[in-house]
Amino acid sequence: MNRPRVVIAGAGFGGLTCARGLKYTPVNVTLVDRNNYHLFTPLLYQVASALLDPGEIARPVRQLIRPLGHADFRQASITGVDFDGRRLITDHGAISYDYLVLATGAESDYFGNASLVEHTLGLKDLDEGLAIRNRILSQFEASRWTDDPEQRRALLTFVVVGGGPTGVEMAGATSELIRLVLRKDYRDLDINEARVVLIEAAPYVLVQFVPSLREAALRSLRRKGIEVMLGTKVKAVTDSAVILAGGEAINARTVIWTAGVKASALAETIGVQLARQSRMKVGPTLQVAGHPEVFAIGDIAGATDGGAPLPMLIPVAMQEGRYVGKAIRDALAYRDPRPFQYRDPGIMATIGRNSAVAQLGRVHLSGFPGWVFWLVVHLVNVVSFRSRLVVLVNWAWEYIFYDRPVRLIVRARK
Amino acid sequence: MNRPRVVIAGAGFGGLTCARGLKYTPVNVTLVDRNNYHLFTPLLYQVASALLDPGEIARPVRQLIRPLGHADFRQASITGVDFDGRRLITDHGAISYDYLVLATGAESDYFGNASLVEHTLGLKDLDEGLAIRNRILSQFEASRWTDDPEQRRALLTFVVVGGGPTGVEMAGATSELIRLVLRKDYRDLDINEARVVLIEAAPYVLVQFVPSLREAALRSLRRKGIEVMLGTKVKAVTDSAVILAGGEAINARTVIWTAGVKASALAETIGVQLARQSRMKVGPTLQVAGHPEVFAIGDIAGATDGGAPLPMLIPVAMQEGRYVGKAIRDALAYRDPRPFQYRDPGIMATIGRNSAVAQLGRVHLSGFPGWVFWLVVHLVNVVSFRSRLVVLVNWAWEYIFYDRPVRLIVRARK
Numbered sequence: 001m002n003r004p005r006v007v008i009a010g011a012g013f014g015g016l017t018c019a020r021g022l023k024y025t026p027v028n029v030t031l032v033d034r035n036n037y038h039l040f041t042p043l044l045y046q047v048a049s050a051l052l053d054p055g056e057i058a059r060p061v062r063q064l065i066r067p068l069g070h071a072d073f074r075q076a077s078i079t080g081v082d083f084d085g086r087r088l089i090t091d092h093g094a095i096s097y098d099y100l101v102l103a104t105g106a107e108s109d110y111f112g113n114a115s116l117v118e119h120t121l122g123l124k125d126l127d128e129g130l131a132i133r134n135r136i137l138s139q140f141e142a143s144r145w146t147d148d149p150e151q152r153r154a155l156l157t158f159v160v161v162g163g164g165p166t167g168v169e170m171a172g173a174t175s176e177l178i179r180l181v182l183r184k185d186y187r188d189l190d191i192n193e194a195r196v197v198l199i200e201a202a203p204y205v206l207v208q209f210v211p212s213l214r215e216a217a218l219r220s221l222r223r224k225g226i227e228v229m230l231g232t233k234v235k236a237v238t239d240s241a242v243i244l245a246g247g248e249a250i251n252a253r254t255v256i257w258t259a260g261v262k263a264s265a266l267a268e269t270i271g272v273q274l275a276r277q278s279r280m281k282v283g284p285t286l287q288v289a290g291h292p293e294v295f296a297i298g299d300i301a302g303a304t305d306g307g308a309p310l311p312m313l314i315p316v317a318m319q320e321g322r323y324v325g326k327a328i329r330d331a332l333a334y335r336d337p338r339p340f341q342y343r344d345p346g347i348m349a350t351i352g353r354n355s356a357v358a359q360l361g362r363v364h365l366s367g368f369p370g371w372v373f374w375l376v377v378h379l380v381n382v383v384s385f386r387s388r389l390v391v392l393v394n395w396a397w398e399y400i401f402y403d404r405p406v407r408l409i410v411r412a413r414k
Numbered sequence: 415m416n417r418p419r420v421v422i423a424g425a426g427f428g429g430l431t432c433a434r435g436l437k438y439t440p441v442n443v444t445l446v447d448r449n450n451y452h453l454f455t456p457l458l459y460q461v462a463s464a465l466l467d468p469g470e471i472a473r474p475v476r477q478l479i480r481p482l483g484h485a486d487f488r489q490a491s492i493t494g495v496d497f498d499g500r501r502l503i504t505d506h507g508a509i510s511y512d513y514l515v516l517a518t519g520a521e522s523d524y525f526g527n528a529s530l531v532e533h534t535l536g537l538k539d540l541d542e543g544l545a546i547r548n549r550i551l552s553q554f555e556a557s558r559w560t561d562d563p564e565q566r567r568a569l570l571t572f573v574v575v576g577g578g579p580t581g582v583e584m585a586g587a588t589s590e591l592i593r594l595v596l597r598k599d600y601r602d603l604d605i606n607e608a609r610v611v612l613i614e615a616a617p618y619v620l621v622q623f624v625p626s627l628r629e630a631a632l633r634s635l636r637r638k639g640i641e642v643m644l645g646t647k648v649k650a651v652t653d654s655a656v657i658l659a660g661g662e663a664i665n666a667r668t669v670i671w672t673a674g675v676k677a678s679a680l681a682e683t684i685g686v687q688l689a690r691q692s693r694m695k696v697g698p699t700l701q702v703a704g705h706p707e708v709f710a711i712g713d714i715a716g717a718t719d720g721g722a723p724l725p726m727l728i729p730v731a732m733q734e735g736r737y738v739g740k741a742i743r744d745a746l747a748y749r750d751p752r753p754f755q756y757r758d759p760g761i762m763a764t765i766g767r768n769s770a771v772a773q774l775g776r777v778h779l780s781g782f783p784g785w786v787f788w789l790v791v792h793l794v795n796v797v798s799f800r801s802r803l804v805v806l807v808n809w810a811w812e813y814i815f816y817d818r819p820v821r822l823i824v825r826a827r828k
Contacts, residue, residue: 035822035823036551036555036821036822036823037822037823037824053467053468053469053470054467054820054822054824055467055820055822056467058822058824060599060821060822062599062600063599063817063821066598066599072601072602074555074558074559075552075555075556075558075823076559092556092559093559126822126824127824127825130824130825137450138489141450141488141489142489142506144488144489145488145490145506145507184480185474185476185477185480186476187486188486389807390804390807393803393804403477406468406469407450407474407477408449408450408451408468408469408472408474408540409449409450409451409489410451410468410472410540410541410544411541411544411825
């Protein structure tokens with residue numbers, strides 16, 4: 001029972017991979033997360049667009065760590081770190097650690113614009129994904145009650161701000177939900193009254209990709225009926241409109257914000273040095289300066305590669321998690337760990353049915369081949385065999401029947 | 415376009431069956447419901463006990479009525495009826511009708527006891543089902559944070575009030591969730607600290623059944639570790655205890671109320687004569703006195719059979735729905751409808767794995783045979799082929815692996 005205590009804050013891809021990496025290490029691991037589940041975030045937009053249900057992209061943390069044997073879980077919101085006392089502070093109490101791994105991820109960044117906080121919907125966790133689904137479906141129902149075409153158009157305009165992978169995927173999925181599925185539900189719907197608008201401040205979507213893939217994605221978005229506004233900034237959002245920097249207004253009741261992301265608020269509260277996007281500065285071994293027993297990984301950590309910050313991506317978090325598992329083993333053996341090195345497996349994004357872009361080193365895929373590649377990679381990585389099966393059934397069902405079975409407006413009451 | 419307008423208030427089993435019964439009748443049908451889905455209520459307790467997800471027991475109303483051709487849907491809360499103006503009043507506006515079918519179902523009855531309203535959870539709709547699931551799972555998580563065994567016991571005591579089919583099924587499913595599934599998640603859990611208590615005012619559970627089946631159910635409940643308290647009345651519920659009529663208190667943070675049910679509040683607000691459980695008085699042809707163009711069916715209606723009120727059961731609602739479809743056809747043809755007659759197909763309830771009771775006329779089943787019968791009937795009646803498939807996969811998965819995959823605490827935010 002005198003095993004060193006490793007506390008991992010966050011049960012996302014980084015934290016979970018770290019816990020798994022410590023499977024055969026003589027330590028006791030405690031994972032802490034505000035949710036009781038691990039979320040397969042790449043498919044969150046499919047929950048938001050009524051294609052998948054929460055149970056298909058999330059798994060209880062306790063179930064996932066059961067095979068590890070030495071790991072326990074605690075559900076709590078993490079509020080701080082007592083570095084001197086070596087305790088993680090949560091809203092349910094404190095947990096002592098010998099080693100601490102901070103892996104609480106990222107959250108939406110509204111750049112201090114209160115109107116965005118109040119009037120836009122984020123897409124960072126399952127609760128938000130369900131809120132978006134409820135909102136989209138509710139707008140369609142509400143639109144049936146008005147004879148005023150102006151009002152109906154405002155109800156049926158869905159604005160996605162941010163042309164990164166999340167924004168592109170959400171816009172594509174929303175457009176397909178409307179054009180392929182809801183259109184059949186609403187026989188008296190004038191499809192021209194329903195708009196999906198994607199707003200991006202840069203002059204192109206998917207800035208992370210090479211120009212040819214950006215353009216392929218843009219063409220695909222437009223073919224799917226999405227109005228893409230490039231080089232366009234949002235000044236404010238009200239309950240009924242998006243106000244652009246130029247003063248122009250788009251009447252819309254639903255605005256999804258994917259244009260800003262920063263390290264989880266914990267980074268700002270614990271008194272450590274911050275890098276861009278409020279990410280915690282870490283050394284080449286992912287340790288926090290002055291606290292060699294504290295590591296930071298994933299989106300909350302601002303690890304660099306040749307001076308450039310590593311992107312907020314799942315492969316980064318997973319590789320860092322695995323690395324820290326090894327670094328802790330090294331520390332227990334009084335070995336110095338080698339510096340962390342990131343191996344880039346490539347990036348991808350899907351626009352929808354039969355269309356995705358993938359950039360794998362010098363291999364660039366788009367259109368149908370990109371989509372097949374995207375499909376295989378995501379299906380293989382969905383977190384468990386059972387989910388894989390159910391997700392596959394859902395995808396096949398939608399692909400064949402143009403039908404999304406879970407378009408239900410549900411809230412957990414009380 | 416001068417077809418008579420039939421407005422059906424409520425898209426439950428009664429309303430939906432009525433709409434389907436009017437498929438070949440030259441009328442326009444508008445279904446109105448506060449939810450955008452039809453719910454397979456017999457399996458709601460499985461959502462509450464983390465076995466099924468909402469998408470598996472609910473289907474969008476618009477999808478279900480699409481094959482009918484002549485039917486439309488409106489989502490709204492129904493607030494009243496303007497009998498003279500022949501308009502159904504909702505929170506979104508009024509809808510004119512030539513024929514009106516009231517089928518808004520039933521709700522929990524707390525008998526005017528405010529402490530029950532405030533501190534118990536109902537199990538009548540999907541939102542409530544998810545709220546119960548969240549509550550049960552959250553209590554287990556919270557219990558890991560306390561060293562006080564008293565407090566832990568209060569967190570882990572789940573009281574179900576009401577020994578009817580809903581209460582029995584909920585108690586059985588909760589007990590199995592704890593003993594078969596959560597027990598593996600919480601390795602340091604002392605199973606003796608977790609209690610499931612079923613409280614019933616009558617001297618037996620399942621009053622609707624013959625004594626031999628009641629006793630079979632009671633034995634089965636006790637074998638599954640449920641503490642059944644018969645002849646026991648609840649006086650009040652606080653945020654931490656159930657106070658019994660005798661003054662005794664059971665420390666519990668989770669109390670599920672299934673002991674009272676009455677017609678949906680609409681019945682009380684529209685100024686019609688009421689029968690027992692606030693159900694609307696209807697004549698032998700299910701018409702509302704003085705308003706031959708208004709019918710009431712299902713739980714909201716107090717139809718009688720030889721003077722005895724028909725129970726609040728799905729077969730009653732469905733047969734009444736089918737009947738009213740025919741009665742409207744008769745009215746359009748200036749024929750007088752024959753009185754409604756109920757054909758009782760039998761009743762059943764499951765206690766859990768390998769155990770159910772079924773009373774089909776003179777055939778009485780219990781134990782494993784009862785359970786197989788229950789399984790087949792429910793699977794056949796789940797509302798669509800796709801749901802049938804997914805529900806079957808979920809059931810098989812749980813039966814084989816003692817695992818409930820959807821034990822996630824999820825809320826739709828905003």
